[in-house]
Amino acid sequence: xTALRRLARAQGVVGCAGALxxxxxxxxxxxxxxxxxxxxxxxxxxxxxxxxFPSISEYPVIDExxxxxxATDRIRTGAFRTALDQVARGRRVLEIDTSRDAxxxxxxxxxxxxxxxAVTGGPPSRLAPRRHPGRDRIARFDGQSTDLLLRExxxxxxxxxxxxxxxxxxxxxxxxxxxxxxxxxxxxxxxVRACTMASAVCARDIAPxxxxxxxxxxxxxxxxxxxxxxxxxxxxLSGVTYRHLVSSTGIVEDLDFASGTRTEGNEAVVLVxxxxxxxxxxxxxxxxxxxxxxxxxxxxxxxxxxxxVYVPIFAVPVEVAxxxxxxxxxxxxLSMDGIHPDYAALVTVRTARGAFTEAVELPYQPTGFRSTWxxxxxxxxxxxxx
Numbered sequence: 436x437t438a439l440r441r442l443a444r445a446q447g448v449v450g451c452a453g454a455l456x457x458x459x460x461x462x463x464x465x466x467x468x469x470x471x472x473x474x475x476x477x478x479x480x481x482x483x484x485x486x487x488f489p490s491i492s493e494y495p496v497i498d499e500x501x502x503x504x505x506a507t508d509r510i511r512t513g514a515f516r517t518a519l520d521q522v523a524r525g526r527r528v529l530e531i532d533t534s535r536d537a538x539x540x541x542x543x544x545x546x547x548x549x550x551x552x553a554v555t556g557g558p559p560s561r562l563a564p565r566r567h568p569g570r571d572r573i574a575r576f577d578g579q580s581t582d583l584l585l586r587e588x589x590x591x592x593x594x595x596x597x598x599x600x601x602x603x604x605x606x607x608x609x610x611x612x613x614x615x616x617x618x619x620x621x622x623x624x625x626x627v628r629a630c631t632m633a634s635a636v637c638a639r640d641i642a643p644x645x646x647x648x649x650x651x652x653x654x655x656x657x658x659x660x661x662x663x664x665x666x667x668x669x670x671x672l673s674g675v676t677y678r679h680l681v682s683s684t685g686i687v688e689d690l691d692f693a694s695g696t697r698t699e700g701n702e703a704v705v706l707v708x709x710x711x712x713x714x715x716x717x718x719x720x721x722x723x724x725x726x727x728x729x730x731x732x733x734x735x736x737x738x739x740x741x742x743x744v745y746v747p748i749f750a751v752p753v754e755v756a757x758x759x760x761x762x763x764x765x766x767x768x769l770s771m772d773g774i775h776p777d778y779a780a781l782v783t784v785r786t787a788r789g790a791f792t793e794a795v796e797l798p799y800q801p802t803g804f805r806s807t808w809x810x811x812x813x814x815x816x817x818x819x820x821x
Contacts, residue, residue: 485642485674487813488651489658490744492598493605493775493799496657502534505595508740514732515539515593515625518725522591522623523548529589529617531580531609532556532596537573539593544572552589554580556596556609581612581774589618593625599671599734599741600719601629601688602767603799605774607698614695624692628724631688632735634680635706635761635784637713637752638672638745638809641679645812648673666801667810671742672718677735681714681755682706687765687780693727698776699768706761713752714784716809717763719744746780746795747809753784753791760785770799 491497497505506512519528519539524547530540533553540553551573576583592613598604606629614624639645659665685704690696708714720743723732734741755761762783767776778797783790795807805811 484644484646485672486644486646486648486651487642487670487672487745488648488742489654490599490603490669490671490742491654491658492741493603494658494661496654496661502536505740506534506536506538510732510737510739511741514723514725514729515595516542518623518625518729519543519546519591519593521726522625525549526590526623527587528552528591528593529580529585529613530554531592531594531613532604533575537575539595540573540575543591543593548572548591550574552576552583552585554578554583556580580609580617583617585617589622591623591625592618597626597629597721597723597741599721599744600669600778600797601631601721601723602690602776603669603778605776606692607690607696607776608769608774610692611695611698614692623726626723626725627691627693627727627729629690629692630686630722632684632720632722632733633687633704633706633717633763633765634684635682635708635714635716635755636675636679636718636745637681637715638747639715639752640713641675642672645809647813662800665804665814667803667806667814668801669744669797670809670813672745673742675718675720675735675743680709680718680735681712682708682761685763687719687763688767699766701764701766703762703764706763708755708757708759708761711754711756714749714755714761715752716748717746717780717782719746745809746797747807748780748782748793748795749784749791750808753786754788755784755786759787772799775799 519542523543526548528543528548528551530537530551530553533540533555537553540551544551553573553575555577556579594610596604596606596609610624655668658668683706685706687702687704721734721741732739734743764781766779770777777799779795781794783792805814
């Protein structure tokens with residue numbers, strides 16, 4: 436039993452961030468792992484105060500329990516289900532980053548796919564196929580899709596390699612590779628597009644307690660074990676909606692999986708302050724389209740298990756007024772593994788009192804611990820972290 440599940444049992448809550456946000460959970464016809472009373476635990480695990488939780492989509496720390504709760508996020512699953520309903524029948528389907536139970540591979544098979552290949556996206560290993568129990572048309576491979584060779588290219592590629600920051604889990608590199616090597620020209624890509632949105636916020640006003648979720652320490656411990664040292668992890672902030680935003684919004688990362696997308700890039704946006712407020716950072720969240728013409732999944736409009744990421748900028752909050760400007764220069768470059776991006780932002784707030792500028796880095800593998808004012812507040816004594 437994982438440390439996370441032990442803690443969840445002790446507290447009577449679901450062992451994933453979604454439970455903290457009061458997400459409505461609904462299997463929606465999917466064949467799910469057999470965790471008992473998931474919906475009951477979610478109900479008992481509801482929280483109203485915004486709290487911080489590590490961003491984990493980009494790291495191999497998502498256990499079976501977290502996969503099960505993701506599978507019952509009806510907003511997330513509904514978007515993917517609708518897309519597969521349109522294209523699976525009679526097609527060869529490739530699922531990348533499948534869970535142990537190969538949920539989308541099984542769903543595609545049940546919707547009439549002629550054949551399905553599911554790749555786990557786990558630690559590198561020799562890719563050896565094994566049939567999935569009860570689904571003769573599904574061949575599952577343990578390993579990375581970038582090491583996979585297919586005899587026949589897929590007609591449909593479905594992947595949940597999407598992070599709270601759209602490309603943080605390596606979607607650009609992984610799905611570019613799949614599009615060029617593993618799918619036929621014109622293949623349906625699910626999702627078809629993912630954007631990272633940005634706005635100015637003040638975390639101290641949204642979450643005055645500046646507290647970690649009670650379920651965060653076990654995840655942080657797993658992250659720290661991966662690196663053999665503590666580090667300043669990217670942190671999500673639950674319970675945030677559009678009413679918490681201080682400024683207008685802008686796109687700082689735009690990934691087009693249908694036509695291929697850049698693995699590195701730079702976006703400059705100008706945000707306009709809506710009213711008198713304070714700014715101490717940026718909020719980044721996901722907007723996702725699972726098929727052309729689909730209504731977007733916006734993770735600020737509807738709560739999902741993709742929790743927005745808070746980026747700390749100013750140690751002393753900047754007082755702003757209506758009409759003030761926030762300039763954001765947001766960049767991404769590939770990290771040393773050639774898959775996951777390192778992000779960075781240069782932020783300038785222009786007010787009647789002058790300009791305030793700070794730069795921040797959001798690397799895939801940070802080297803510092805308690806190196807920012809924000810992480811010193813979170814990773815203090817009593818949080819359960821090292």
